[in-house]
Amino acid sequence: MRARLLSGIAAGTLALVTLAAVPASAADPAKLSVLHGVPGLTVDVWVNGERTLDDFTPGSLAGPLDLPAGTYTVAITAADAADASAPAIGPVDLALEAGKNYTAVAHLDAAGTPTATLFTNDISATAAGEGRLTVRHVAAAPGVDVLAGTTPVITNLTNPNEKVLNLPAGTVSASVTATGTTTPALLGPADVPVVEGTSTIVYAWGSATASPATLALATQTITGLHSNPSGVNAGEVGLVSDGGSSAWTFAIAGLAVAGLIGAGLARRAATQRS
Structure with missing residues (x-):
């Protein structure tokens, strides 16, 4: 094995x-x-x-x-x-x-x-006042929806695909659910910051079918997207577990x-x- x-x-x-x-x-x-x-x-x-x-x-x-x-x-x-x-x-x-x-x-x-x-990774420049949010499905799980609060903003995202959104800067309370449902959450809710000039990439990884389930969230950020992409600073990369472990x-x-x-x-x- x-x-x-x-x-x-x-x-x-x-x-x-x-x-x-x-x-x-x-x-x-x-x-x-x-x-x-x-x-x-x-x-x-x-x-x-x-x-x-x-x-x-x-x-x-x-x-x-x-x-x-x-x-x-x-x-x-x-x-x-x-x-x-x-x-x-x-x-x-x-x-x-x-x-x-x-x-x-x-x-x-x-x-x-x-x-x-x-x-x-999309490192093209973002518009003034906007950041980029990318969600990637890399878990042993069927298609999922991503909710901002209770509203689906991404539907039927399947492994190993991604969805890229350019959004106003702020904080999104995001949850991952089975496609077509709003509860129960497979992951989250978790507060995801959308930072001006920054790409925030969220990964759903692990397994929904393992016993116990091993689903977790990971986040990666790429900063400096106000400038020419050829000069982009790769920025910080950190992981956050579903239990909220520190990125440090x-x-x-x-x-x-x-x-x-x-x-x-x-x-x-x-x-x-x-």
């Missing part, structure tokens, strides 16, 4: 997280954030034979990082493997296109099978991931110099 789950997220937590181990290029980099949204699965990620992410756990977020265009050889193993000589998946060669802002999500499809989706907890986890990435780069550079 563990090997099957590893296979299921190869294109996501395998491929796209490992790109974070490559030194950033100052010339027209891509920006990449990665959300691990497969409940109950911990993995190690390797780049060119070096362990880059150790015990990467569900609910963890990596990035955003500036990355150069290029092709990278990556492999994924069960957690705490001695080396990458017998990967469960790979090695595979992966390419990353420069000049775009991405979020890669390892998640469950509607039937509960691990998969991965790469989203291209996950920010610290993100720094830990970045530290692991840096360590992998240092080891690789030392090997190349010797």
Whole structure:
């Protein structure tokens, strides 16, 4: 079962997280954030034979990082493997296109099978007084409606799709319900700030069919959208669990991931110099 789950997220937590181990290029980099949204699965990620992410756990977020265009050889193993000589998946060669802002999500499809989706984030400028709200369905659940208060503002959103709204700045009390219903809420209600010049991206991830259910909300923000998109600051990225866990907890986890990435780069550079 563990090997099957590893296979299921190869294109996501395998491929796209490992790109974070490559030194950033100052010339027209891509920006990449990665959300691990497969409940109950911990993995190690390797780049060119070096362990880059150790015990990467569900609910963890990596990035955003500036990355150069290029092709990278990556492999994924069960957690705490001695080396990458017998990967469960790979090695595979992966390419990353420069000049775009991405979020890669390892998640469950509607039937509960691990998969991965790469989203291209909209970093176009927002109108004065407006912010951008994007809702992404990456949970093992059927189609859902998103309610602002008691009013559906998004209907029949299915996995792995998204809906982008440009809204006046303010706070939206959002709930996620099964399509065509207003109660009970599968997630929320949760206050979602819509900030002028900022893109707020909300993810519904986990599983509605697990026992107990593992549904949770994650949020990502991209700031600086008043200016030319080519100069956008990727901003802060944080996670908020359905239970209301602090985003600072996950920010610290993100720094830990970045530290692991840096360590992998240092080891690789030392090997190349010797």
